[in-house]
Amino acid sequence: MPPSLTVIVDSFPYLIQGAFFTAGIVVCAMLFGLLLGVCIAVGIVYGPWPVRFVLNLYLWIFRGVPVLVLLFLFYFGLFTYLGLNFSAFVSVAIVLGLTTAAYQANIFKGAMLSLPIGQFRAASSLGMSDVQAIKSIVLPQILRISIPAWSNEYSIILKDSALAFVIGAPEIMARTQFVASRTYQHLPLYITAGIIYFVLTWIGVRLLFKLEKRVRIPGYSDNGANS
Amino acid sequence: MTEAKFILEVDTLNKSYGDNTILKGVSLTLEEGEIKVLIGPSGGGKSTLLQCINCLVAPDSGTISMHGKEINLKNKKDLYQLRQRVGMIFQEFNLFDHLTALDNVTIALRKVRRMDKGAANKRAMFELEQVGLGDKIELYPAQLSGGQKQRVAIARALAMDPEVLLLDEPTSALDPELVGEVISVIKALAAKGMTMIMATHQISLIAGLARNVLFMENGIIQEQGSPKELLGAGKKTRTQGFCDRLSDLDGEGS
């Protein structure tokens, strides 16, 4: 067996452990981003102007600054400055969560604005409070039509999570680099890592597609909701 | 060679998609100033026939001649020539969505006819005024009603000075209240002696304009003749039956 293959076979279990770490980061970041993103979207669509202003500022910053810079800023800067002693896992999950929240908020905002105003009015006319209307009428609809865009966001965050190696989180990329620097088999190892990411992307997108089909409402289409 | 009697001759056109035969040896001739109307059920091959005549869809076999001269359909240059001489009006208008009404009319003049911009604009203005849209020239297709779009499409085709105009159900995609404006433009064209072949379901156009009516079904011209012969009182033709069903659907037609 050529040395390149030997290295791949030997290090494969080690790399796969990294895949679990990566998956953990991505799931946490996406869920955190989902919660925060929904809140931001509601604030931007229904909130008073000072709230809207602050939230739009948040979107501008987190959509304009590279993830790598945010990672450095939070991990080496702000967290230390504030005396927060977060692990690499938590730090990466928070930074990616804050970033994806900004993008998810935009997805949900678009979906909310595409929802006919009559939906909200009908809810109000039945005596629902604003919070009730948002919770039981607006959100169930917009979360459904947001799934395709959300799946796109998943694939972006998964790929961004590869940057976690710069702060020493033991995910796929960091482990690959570790093995590569010892064996000098850079090319085959990084190709293997690429394949692992590719498979993770594919699995996630498949699962979300299944979810989309599952929660689909017959005759309800997302036309125009996320063009 | 003697001066040909027919402006356009179509001889035994065949066209099929896979096993589905759309045209089965269709032939027709057209004299200068003649108006032929194609009627018949949807899927009968009317649209395909028109598209084959100016080779938007290449026929599998058959010939097309203009003024007695056969067009070599394999030759791209001949093909582009043919299309410049034969204008086409589509059911779905097919205006260029990124251009204003004026530019929709001028673009072929400028790019195909190589006219300069000033002359092209002047010609386009004239044609647009003829169809009653002199005040809408700066609007884009998305800002026009269906009837206005179809009138721009007619102006666009006429600006190329076609010898023959093919109209593929020009009013079928229009809301009922917009049909009238397009019909009056077509009637004005007929009055000026434009040579036309038109597929339509509009009874008023069939009876009022046609010198010849062709009833097409299953890819074959089943019956042809003057409106009087096919649609006169007491005639038991298939054309008559078909038209009766049309007027039942339409109410009184229009």
Added chain:
Amino acid sequence: MELSPFYQDLLTALNTGVITSIGLIIPSALGGVCIGIAAGALRTFGPKPVRKLGDAYAALFRGTPLVIQLFILYYGLPNLGIYLSPYAAAVTGFMLCSGAYQSEYVRGALLSIQRGQYYGAQALGFTTFQTVFWVIIPQAMRRAIHGCGNEIIYLIKYSSLAYIVTCMELTGEGNTIASEYFRFTEVFMMVGVYYLLLVSCAMLILKRIEQWLHVPGFGHQEG
């Protein structure tokens, strides 16, 4: 007003860095758009094997992290005896990755053009070349511009990854100063501000272009 030596050093470093960053971004964006147009057109109109090849290229570069692509170019290719400078590796990686994403928008735009538009042009006697040049390209361009523009914004942000293959641009210069003075918070906030300015400028320019190309009822609706 006198700036402290720290801020003087920081601003000097970041100004050098931002020049390098722009030097990375502009060729990468241009190359990416060119690759995107070529790949997008081939993926739409090419013969089947070419289409499949184009699809595989796009899936590959869109399905794996950019860092890995850069590592393969910079650390991996030497295994095959190919050595790229940090700058060359970064620009090559950016172009290929960006091109894959761009091709997706170009393809979508080309597919969205309706058959009737071709017919309309052909019926007026347009040659194939004239149809493509005067009808298809102007329409596809307007449909694709929003997505392609967004992709360039992404590219600006991801140009920070050049630092990972040791190309000293904005992020790299910032990191040097930060480690020297051990003041990460201030430095990376400043770096963030630089990126925000770059991104915001690019957005403004793109918005201008979109407005300039705008045709009512056409292209991207929601802002």
